[in-house]
Amino acid sequence: MYSWKNFAATTAFAVLSGTTAMASCGVDAGRVSIVGNEFPAIQTVAAGAAACEGLDVKSNLTADHQQINVAGMSGDPAEYTTAIIANSSVVALINEDVVRPLDELVAAHGADIPKNQLITIDGKIYAVAFMANAQTLTYRADALEKIGMDVPATYEDMLAAAEKMRSMGVAENPIGGAYKAGWNLAQEFVNMYIGHGGEFFKPGSAEVSVNNAQGAATLEMMKSLTAYMNPDYLTHDSNATNAEVEAGNVMMLNMWGSRAGSLMDDEGAEAMVYENIKVGAPLTVAGGSMPATTLWWDGWSIAKNISDADAEATFLAMKNGISPSILNDETMSQAVWMIDGYTPAPVNDGVFAAISMQAEPYPMLPFMGLLHTALGDNIADFLQGKESAEQALMDIEAAYTAAAKEKGFLQ
């Protein structure tokens, strides 16, 4: 027992000081260059890859990763040998044909990677996933107790609870949400539309189909929720929404599992707030059984335009980055890891509930990114009461269609 504790402490120290104990990853030469988003779990993976002995591992982790990864992998040889991506952003890499199928590398070195971590498209492996994420209900248990209501299971429950909180003076604007115009707002539409059982495209084609009853109901529900939000909601991304929660103004919200941890720690908020923050299952809407959320995975892909030797080195380094050796007291709660030896914490309950409720994964379609942009640009006018739901849905379809024609998806 002593030695195990000692080991954990050393590893934790090593991670903190940035000099993880060197590991042998089965390869002694090769170039590894990582590009990816910046949050604690991804830093842990990059540090794990950098721990490989004899390899020259560089990493560029930034919130703007998706604006540089395609360009950085288009050259020959590619600047980045691997990109850490999610189910939405892997599509851009596959569309531009800059990542390679991993079947041979998996056959040679990855027999021990569980099959469900391999992201396959048409039978070819394009990425290896290492963590799961989802937006789920996050709430203040004390506020619900004050109004004497159960934890909401549907968005209708949430509205009722919000009305009661407002009338009883518990909070003026009890609902929070990342409704910032652009990517965040579009994401909330995607969640709610899936909850209403909507289909984004006509099956098997790139023709959009959101101008329907589910689309209108989605917009109306979003507008009802905004009535209980801080009036500045169109400028609030996840960070600003979390700040509102920590300030004690927001009692219920749909928040990323990977960001709930920072709400429950004792930094940035009073004890009254962080001790009462709980995470629950994602909400359903309009009597449906499909939760109004999307499942996400984070994983890595390997560049096409690099030598086979570098690809092999990158594969082995990244495999080390997602091996059980990266798990310790500090990194354990950073994500819902798909790694042997991972033990879930209460903060991860929401994501597991979303998985067990069989929530939809975010659609991995070549043209989904264009629809996401069109959604982000055209919902705000409706929420501000400047136009009807029908007009907003028509605008979304028209904006998407113009973009899809330019990208060659529609003629």
Add this chain to the structure above:
Amino acid sequence: MKHKTFFWFVLPSALAMLLFIFLPMVSIVIQSLHVSHEQVIVEVESCGPFGCRQSTTIDQEATEALRAAKPLGQFAGLTTYLDRGHLAVNEVGQAWDASQSWRAFGASMLNLPFYKAMAFTLTFTFVVTPLVIIFGFLIAVAVNSATKVIRGQLIFVSLLPMMITPLVGALILFWMVDARGIVGSLLQDISGDPNLSIKASTPLMWIMLMVYGVWHSAPFAFIVYYAGLQTVNTETLEAAMIDGATRAQRIRYVVVPHLLPLTTFIALMQLMDNFRVFEPIISFSASAHATSLSWAIFNDLGGETRQLSSAAATSVLTVIGITILLTPVLIRTWRDFGRK
């Protein structure tokens, strides 16, 4: 100057202009005339941690040869310029036929991204530019008449808004006007409306962006005018004083005419700068209320699927817009030179 000397003298700048101005312009024009090749979409099964699903993907092999032969994509002529994201010719035509009144037509136009962006961009340009000139002039005259001891400090303070990185300056203002910020709360108190929020109201957001624009650019006009004030002929000023001209009259009839060429220069720079308004929209998270052409370019390139042709077309339209805006000022400058 001899022709040969002149040639060698301008060569470095001409080369730099060719490299950094002319070639990128050629590149965006070419890019904007092309769109991606037709994508062959195939239905496939995709699997991951959450199970398998029917989905679609691009058949890369089907168009590999075509893409290798024509990496720019297919030639589309002016299609991208005319589509809904830009000049929206069809949509404008339909709106014209369908609208009963000018008001309804205006509303449908403002629903189109390009015209919505133009509406804000032009309002911003024509409100901010004159205000920058007026405020810059007033500050310059005020600083110039201050005693020499504190003039250095005054100049430094007046220049601060321009020295601060635009993004940071805008963020400072953004937090001040937040519903819980110092300016935001003050406005709520004054108006007696506890729900008043600048960030939630389109007119207030427009005003805020313009206030920021003036705040940020006035120091530029100030420093140019201040330099100009140092060259005002003191003998003329003294003569005017002896003739009994008041301070206002001296400014009106001696200083202002002297500074007029500088005004042309400031107007030229400010028209160009303000037409490209971008940073405040990002810092104020104002895209729900106000967009500009530069923001549209950023938005096209920032999505998960980059729309290069659309961004290129908007860039060309921006260049054309700036050219139209500057034409009167340029003609004036040309005439002035012709006279001399």
